Amino acid sequence: MWDYTDKVMDLFYNPHNMGKILPNECREEETVAVGEVGSIVCGDALRLHLKIDKRTDEILDARFQTFGCASAIASSSALTDLVRGITVDEALQITNRNIADYLEGLPQEKMHCSVMGKEALEAAIANYKGIPIRPEEEDDSPLVCTCFAVSRGKIVRLIRENHLTSAEQVTNYIKAGGGCGSCLMEIDDLLAQVDGNKKTETPRKTELTASATFPSLHPLTNLQKISLIQQVIEEEVRPILALDGGDVELYEVDGNRVQVVLKGACDSCPSVTTTLRLTIEDKLRDRLQPDRIASDLVVEAISNPIKH
Amino acid sequence: MSVPKSETPSVIYLDNNATTQVAEEAVEAMLPYLSQYYGNPSSMHTFGGRVSRKIKEARANIAALLGAEPTEIIFTSCGSEGDNAAIQAALASQPDKRHIVTTQVEHPAVLNLCKRLEKDGYTVTYLAVNRKGQLNLNELRASLTDNTALVSVMCANNETGNIFPIERIGEIVKERGILFHVDGVQAAGKIPLNMKESTVDFLVVSGHKLHAPKGTGALYVRKGVRFRPFLVGGHQERGRRGGTENVPGIIALGKAAELALEHLEEENTRVRALRSLTYVRSLRDRLEQGLLTSIPHCQLNGHQSWRLPNTTNIGFKYVEGEAILLSLDRYGICASSGSACTSGSLEPSHVLRAMGLPYSVLHGSIRLSLSRYNTSEEIERVLEVFPKIIDRLRELSPFNSDEAEWLKEQSLVNSQ
Known part of the structure; x- marks a missing residue:
């Protein structure tokens, strides 16, 4: 069961400001702006109604209709509490973090509920102003996650605003990558990109060490890959084979194909295939990041080239 | 049969496909x-x-x-x-x-x-x-x-x-x-x-x-x-x-x-037979029929007759499963859902998806699974509170019919 705060449960059971605002509830100088995000397919949707004083841009009233889980309903309710009585420009300063804070926190996996609130607010204000709030990302940037229709620009913004560091967090915040999972690599790349930009802005101490495990954000160079494989063979594979009087030598690395020459007792061992798969591949996989070269790594034994 | 009801908190346990009370x-x-x-x-x-x-x-x-x-x-x-x-x-x-x-x-x-x-x-x-x-x-x-x-x-x-x-x-x-x-x-x-x-x-x-x-x-x-x-x-x-x-x-x-x-021996005419599977089936049927007739826009998921006698899975349109579960929880009613939000993943139940059910049904699906320890009083209590819960959540929901313009538009976008 989710670890919801009392505030979330209170606003789920007793939400504030639910419903819509009808045009006939408005005076002449007032207008209703509507923002809609999500869909029944995605599992949550929010329709936000704002009553705005056209002269002062003040948000006089806010009401919501939400299809979704407890945290989606509580986030929507929180949003309406936050925007009442402030101007639309002030409202644009509200972040999903503010909504989560108002709820005294949300489980990581539910952060996307607060993001939905923020998006509905932006959509309503865009409708009020008659211009898109973020034309640069919504129009041009391509879809990264097709399961939940999330664009590249949206992901990059979210990474920046919330200082996200892993693809899992991106999924928690905006669902991207939470369906078929095929875009997780691309999300990793975006994380690396944002991280890289940040590094050039303000140099930070790097965590790259001489360790055999490289941070997953950067693709390995060929040289790094080869030296890593060499290191694994030297440190972990050869000592094991040596116990049975065998030995192995790295011969060639071609993409994800690792060719080795088996020597000593291994050379004539009938269970050579098993030895290879179980020992060398496993050790290499253990040491390499699972989402990178390791998953389709193939180790092949070749006959001793000297013999030919 | 003596059931240690008094020692357990007042819970109506309808989640017996997840786990059961130890006899x-x-x-x-x-x-x-x-x-x-x-x-x-x-x-x-x-x-x-x-x-x-x-x-x-x-x-x-x-x-x-x-x-x-x-x-x-x-x-x-x-x-x-x-x-x-x-x-x-x-x-x-x-x-x-x-x-x-x-x-x-x-x-x-x-x-x-x-x-x-x-x-x-x-x-x-x-x-x-x-x-x-x-x-x-x-x-x-x-x-x-x-x-x-x-x-x-x-x-x-x-x-x-x-x-x-x-x-x-x-x-x-x-x-x-x-x-x-x-x-x-x-x-x-x-x-x-x-x-x-x-x-x-x-x-x-x-x-x-x-x-x-x-x-x-x-x-x-x-x-x-x-x-x-x-x-x-x-x-x-x-x-x-x-x-x-x-x-x-x-x-x-x-x-x-x-x-x-x-x-299991339904022919058994001793007192125990009162709690036989015939008994469980009759409670389940009462619950299922009660819910399907008192609540609009809901449907049975699964086969009507080729089914365990203790289980019912119902999809309540336009509301989300976790919200239903937490609302039931307030009354001490335990159930489960195939919605995405309850699983921790973002995709709803693989079983209901394999059946090709529409998302409006998937996200609002609730499984109620009974055991011989349930009583008809419990079932009546569930039938009393369930429609109110669905009503309240539907009042909150922006969707209220398959014909809603927004719904059609959004599904179109998502199916592309």
Whole structure:
């Protein structure tokens, strides 16, 4: 069961400001702006109604209709509490973090509920102003996650605003990558990109060490890959084979194909295939990041080239 | 029957496909073996031998529930262990065959194992189901090849309660001489099973689904079917499952199996029959009919008649499952949902998706699963509060009919 705060449960059971605002509830100088995000397919949707004083841009009233889980309903309710009585420009300063804070926190996996609130607010204000709030990302940037229709620009913004560091967090915040999972690599790349930009802005101490495990954000160079494989063979594979009087030598690395020459007792061992798969591949996989070269790594034994 | 209702908080427990209340009799049976009689059944002394006899008794009880011989029963720690042990044993005995047939709606214990086997070079056919959750037996027949090592099909589905026609499937499987594994976790104790007249080679049972404690289970392996242990160790379970026996758990499981068999016998006219499965079915039907007639825009997920007597799965449109569950929780009503939000993943139930149900139904699907411990007062209470909960959430929801403009527009965007 989710670890919801009392505030979330209170606003789920007793939400504030639910419903819509009808045009006939408005005076002449007032207008209703509507923002809609999500869909029944995605599992949550929010329709936000704002009553705005056209002269002062003040948000006089806010009401919501939400299809979704407890945290989606509580986030929507929180949003309406936050925007009442402030101007639309002030409202644009509200972040999903503010909504989560108002709820005294949300489980990581539910952060996307607060993001939905923020998006509905932006959509309503865009409708009020008659211009898109973020034309640069919504129009041009391509879809990264097709399961939940999330664009590249949206992901990059979210990474920046919330200082996200892993693809899992991106999924928690905006669902991207939470369906078929095929875009997780691309999300990793975006994380690396944002991280890289940040590094050039303000140099930070790097965590790259001489360790055999490289941070997953950067693709390995060929040289790094080869030296890593060499290191694994030297440190972990050869000592094991040596116990049975065998030995192995790295011969060639071609993409994800690792060719080795088996020597000593291994050379004539009938269970050579098993030895290879179980020992060398496993050790290499253990040491390499699972989402990178390791998953389709193939180790092949070749006959001793000297013999030919 | 005495049910320790007063000791448990006032909960209306309708989540018996997730886990069940441990039968009081099972607790009583196991308690001495947690304290006084701690002997090891393998020991060569009377103190241990006493324990060994109790295990024999438990084995006979489980065998009786399944219509099997005691020697065909291996005690395990859970349903997942049973599934893993059976599937791996079946494959290991036929190393040349590299094809497995299963269904899209299996429990993760089977599905995730199959996915892993695919990485190891096996080919897996995942049979589809129709809108009612039923298999097409012609599709099954067509999927079998000379390379097929195993067919693995659940007897009853945990989410919808749907029952697959195991024996008709078994006939097709046996025509080709293929091994047949059945995940019987949801079926055992709920519907009669008779391995003596069956085509099943491996049948898996989980203790905590039939009023035994968690951490118990049994695997039926047909006599003559080659088996090799999943958990390699000592000579326990005649060398088919290493590890010192979970003595108290096994004794409780035996007792629970004995009780389950008594309750299965619907002809039984003694007082107990009041709590038989006929009784559970009548409560379930009352609940289901009550909900379907008092709440608009909802539908039954699964097959009307090919179904466990204790399970109902209903999709409530325009509201989300977790919101329903937490609202029910406020009244102490325990249920579960196939919605995305309750699972921690962002995708709703794989079972309901395989059935091709619309998302409006998927996200608002609720499973209510009963046991013989439920009462008609409890069902009336649920019927009283449920419509109010759905009403309140629908008032909050921006959707209220399939014709809503926004809904159509959004689905269009998402289907592109």
